[in-house]
């Protein structure tokens with residue numbers, strides 16, 4: 731367990747792999763912490779320096795007062811990459827992590843060798859939808875949104891086996907203020923122009939059964955980004971690193987190899 735002070739917030743990080751290996755930084759989704767990548771790690775190519783972190787207001791990272799903005803969360807990631815002396819990294823962002831990655835690539839291009847935008851889009855939902863979710867959480871707490879959230883996160887087959895249970899607990903245990911502040915960041919984020927202007931290797935990944943960022947939305951974002959690759963994991967929903975870790979890792983490994991980040 732390690733924390734790093736980055737951009738004014740104490741961020742929880744987990745670092746593994748050889749110190750001199752090419753670095754990959756993983757940013758997870760709303761309502762999850764860095765354990766969401768645990769099942770993916772064993773499928774990744776050897777020799778990489780792997781850095782997972784809890785964004786501000788999630789997991790064991792500091793919950794500063796909100797609202798947050800995507801630019802602030804991107805600057806947190808930039809400060810973390812610099813503080814750890816990682817050189818140019820591939821940034822893998824899941825959902826809000828993808829928004830953070832798009833903003834990071836626009837604001838700090840020199841830090842990135844490549845970007846993976848997984849189950850994310852240049853714009854996710856709209857202000858009315860996020861405000862309704864924030865109100866429900868303030869009225870009834872995070873556990874009250876767990877059932878519909880599991881339906882967006884995981885496929886019917888995964889849920890039928892009860893495999894969503896630990897992730898439901900993870901959601902309910904996130905700091906409520908941090909979750910709300912990240913909803914506010916998503917509500918205010920439109921990375922459309924930033925996506926169009928990107929000039930780095932980008933891999934976009936969608937889940938065929940994703941109820942939060944449906945595949946058409948994700949593919950439309952891939953179409954904005956010059957030269958971006960797009961892959962679909964047909965039988966996974968919003969969190970393929972949990973539901974289909976081997977398939978998710980295979981796409982990442984191919985991207986790392988193709989861009990020489992090995």
Ligand SMILES: O=C(O)CC1=CCC(=O)O1
Pocket residue numbers: 758759760761824825826827854879882916942968
């Ligand atoms: O709808 C959800 O809870 C999933 C989600 C949207 C943005 C994000 O990071 O996760």
